[in-house]
Amino acid sequence: xxxxxxxxxxxxxxxxxxxxxxxxxxxxxxxxxxxxxxxxxxxxxxxxxxxxxxxxxxxxxxxxxxxxxxxxxxxxxxxxxxxxxxxxxxxxxxxxxxxxxxxxxxxxxxxxxxxxxxxxxxxxxxxxxxxxxxxxxxxxxxxxxxxxxxxxxxxxxxxxxxxxxxxxxxxxxxxxxxxxxxxxxxxxxxxxxxxxxxxxxxxxxxxxxxxxxxxxxxxxxxxxxxxxxxxxxxxxxxxxxxxxxxxxxxxxxxxxxxxxxxxxxxxxxxxxxxxxxxxxxxxxxxxxxxxxxxxxxxxxxxxxxxxxxxxxxxxxxxxxxxxxxxxxxxxxxxxxxxxxxxxxxxxxxxxxxxxxxxxxxxxxxxxxxxxxxxxxxxxxxxxxxxxxxxxxxxxxxxxxxxxxxxxxxxxxxxxxxxxxxxxxxxxxx
Numbered sequence: 001x002x003x004x005x006x007x008x009x010x011x012x013x014x015x016x017x018x019x020x021x022x023x024x025x026x027x028x029x030x031x032x033x034x035x036x037x038x039x040x041x042x043x044x045x046x047x048x049x050x051x052x053x054x055x056x057x058x059x060x061x062x063x064x065x066x067x068x069x070x071x072x073x074x075x076x077x078x079x080x081x082x083x084x085x086x087x088x089x090x091x092x093x094x095x096x097x098x099x100x101x102x103x104x105x106x107x108x109x110x111x112x113x114x115x116x117x118x119x120x121x122x123x124x125x126x127x128x129x130x131x132x133x134x135x136x137x138x139x140x141x142x143x144x145x146x147x148x149x150x151x152x153x154x155x156x157x158x159x160x161x162x163x164x165x166x167x168x169x170x171x172x173x174x175x176x177x178x179x180x181x182x183x184x185x186x187x188x189x190x191x192x193x194x195x196x197x198x199x200x201x202x203x204x205x206x207x208x209x210x211x212x213x214x215x216x217x218x219x220x221x222x223x224x225x226x227x228x229x230x231x232x233x234x235x236x237x238x239x240x241x242x243x244x245x246x247x248x249x250x251x252x253x254x255x256x257x258x259x260x261x262x263x264x265x266x267x268x269x270x271x272x273x274x275x276x277x278x279x280x281x282x283x284x285x286x287x288x289x290x291x292x293x294x295x296x297x298x299x300x301x302x303x304x305x306x307x308x309x310x311x312x313x314x315x316x317x318x319x320x321x322x323x324x325x326x327x328x329x330x331x332x333x334x335x336x337x338x339x340x341x342x343x344x345x346x347x348x349x350x351x352x353x354x355x356x357x358x359x360x361x362x363x364x365x366x367x368x369x370x371x372x373x374x375x376x377x378x379x380x381x382x383x384x385x386x387x388x389x390x391x392x393x394x395x396x397x398x399x400x401x402x403x404x405x406x407x408x409x410x411x412x413x414x415x416x417x418x419x420x421x422x423x424x425x426x427x428x429x
Contacts, residue, residue, distance in 0.1 A: 036127030043128040044082035046118040050171060054078045057166035058090065059179070060286040061159055064097045065318040070286060071095065071141060073156070073163045077171070086110050086164075087135040088142050097318060099280070100144035101156035103136045109160040110134050112224060117168050117175045152280045155316075158183025159282070161224045162289075169291055178209030178260060178337035179288035179297065180222050185333060186280040193240040193272035200239045203227040204331065207253065207261040209288060209297065210339035215349075216253065216261035229266075240271035249298075249332060251363045254287075255405050256294030256338020257345050262358055263298055263335035267306070269328050276320035283334035284315050294338030295405060301332040342368055343392055347379050367405045 020028045056076035063069045074090030094100045111129065115122050122128050136143035141156055162179045169176040185204040190197070205225055208216040221227060232243040245267035252263035281300050288297035302313040304321065305328050313321055323329060350370040353359045355377055364370045369388035371380040 032125075035123060036125045038127070039123040039125040040127035040130045042120070042122050043114075043118075044131050046120070046122065047079060047084050047131055048082045049119065050079050050084075052079050052081070053171075055167050055170045057163055057170070059159055059163040059166055059289070061092075061099070061155065062282050062285050062315045064095060064099070064314075064316050066314055068285075068314060068316070073142070073159050075160070075163045075167055077167050079171075083131050083133070084114070085133040085135065088140065089135070089137055091137070092141045094139055094141055094144035094148045096149070097316065098149035098151040099141070099153060099155050099316070100148040100150045101142050101153040101160070102150055103143040105153055105157040106136055106142040106160050107134050109157055109164060109224060113161060113164040113168065116223060117172055152186065152316075154186070155183050155280055155282055158222060158224050161222065166289065173292065174212045176291070177211035177216065178254065178256070178291040178294050178339045180209045180216065180261070180336045181205065181207035181263070181297070181300070181334040182283035182288060184221060184225050184227055185282075185300070185331060187329075187331065188278040189239070189241065189268070189270075189275060190278075191240075191270070191272040191275035198239050198272070200235060200241060202230060202235075202266075204229055204264070204266055204333065206264050207297070207333055207336040209254070209260045209291070209336040210256045210258035210294060212292075212339060213258065215258050216336035218248065218261040219264070242269040242271060243267070244269050244328065245330070248358065249335070250357060251359055251405070252298045252332075253335030253358075254290050254295040254297040254338035255342035255345075255367050256290060256292075257340025257342065258294070258338065259342075259345070259353070260288065260290075260294070260297050260336025260338050263300070263333045265330065265332045267328060267330040269326065270323050271325060273325055275323045275327070277323065277329055278320050279313065279315075279317055279331075281315045281331065281333075288334055288337040290337040291339045293341040295342065297337040298335035298405075300334040301330070303330040303332075304328070306330050343388055345370075347381075347384055351377070351379055363405070 054076060058072050058074040060070040060072050063071050071092040072090060076087050078085045139145050142160065159182060165176050187202045189200040205221040206219040210216045232246055235241055235243060245265055247265060249263040249265050253260035279302055281302060284299040287299060290296050300315060304311040304313060345368055347370045350364045350368045351372060354361055354364050354372055361372045361374055364372055369384060369391045371383040371387060373380055
């Protein structure tokens with residue numbers, strides 16, 4: 001990747017030299033100034049098209065170590081005319097772990113999401129930043145002071161994106177997805193094998209939340225990511241690691257009229273004499289939030305030697321996980337959250353999910369109220385209409401059957417013994 005970035009910079013340098021040679025330095029600088037001014041005008045128009053007011057939202061990281069304490073990421077947005085102020089007061093103080101996020105990353109998250117929710121393309125010139133004011137209190141997890149450790153900062157930067165989307169969901173709900181898996185999971189796997197050291201740095205991503213009119217995307221990084229999952233063949237060819245399982249997790253993700261993307265699973269068998277794994281993941285206790293009546297996503301898991309006697313590891317251990325030869329490490333990502341009431345999901349979409357093995361028929365029945373004849377792979381329309389009416393009536397009487405999806409989500413390994421804590425769905429008017 002570094003060589004590709006270097007090549008891109010050299011290509012850009014050659015193109016700039018060609019432009020300067022064609023127009024001259026003075027004219028070229030004037031053109032750049034005009035482009036910055038144009039980007040500013042476009043941004044001001046986009047902000048002016050939004051309603052004036054103040055909004056806020058808080059998302060959380062699960063925290064660090066064996067007994068994690070939730071770490072808030074609190075953001076508020078004020079819009080007045082053509083100006084927008086984004087403030088992060090109330091976010092967690094910087095922490096002793098390496099996840100502190102320097103201010104440039106937090107600012108970049110703001111720049112990205114403002115462009116994503118805009119109604120038209122905004123030219124990528126610095127002038128578009130002029131109408132934005134970003135306030136990052138010093139000493140917080142989004143603006144740490146030295147000597148704060150920052151090597152694993154990206155988990156906070158990606159969660160900042162979820163927090164910003166939570167605010168904009170209250171301003172332009174039709175443009176915003178429910179929360180995804182929380183950012184790229186980063187296992188760093190190292191050790192000695194046959195007298196040689198190896199280091200395998202993995203990046204794992206790919207479970208977006210649903211949005212208005214569209215199910216969550218699966219298998220690609222969130223909007224703030226520039227990394228993708230590495231091919232199994234490359235890992236196995238270079239390192240003493242066997243990938244035993246990699247794919248989609250059935251019955252995962254948050255239900256909704258438009259469901260969240262399923263979780264993914266990646267399972268490693270370690271072949272070296274000794275292996276250490278430094279793990280950065282999240283979204284186990286604090287689930288991805290749903291939107292407009294959609295359900296929260298499903299939780300992440302880190303499991304050593306899955307099966308009888310398995311050991312569940314924290315989302316972000318403060319020490320390396322030490323494994324011996326033939327030990328197995330399994331990561332299950334969080335599943336994306338849902339958008340909209342699950343009872344409004346088109347039964348034909350539910351049938352497709354069963355045919356393509358995202359859901360079991362039992363899950364489709366219990367969560368979406370869709371009864372499927374597995375002999376013919378057809379929807380029993382009458383039975384489905386009756387079941388949905390019963391489920392809607394039950395909910396109207398104060399009992400919400402939706403958490404059934406959490407009981408039915410078991411991943412491939414039977415580890416999801418947990419309860420939904422608190423309301424993680426934003427109600428949009």
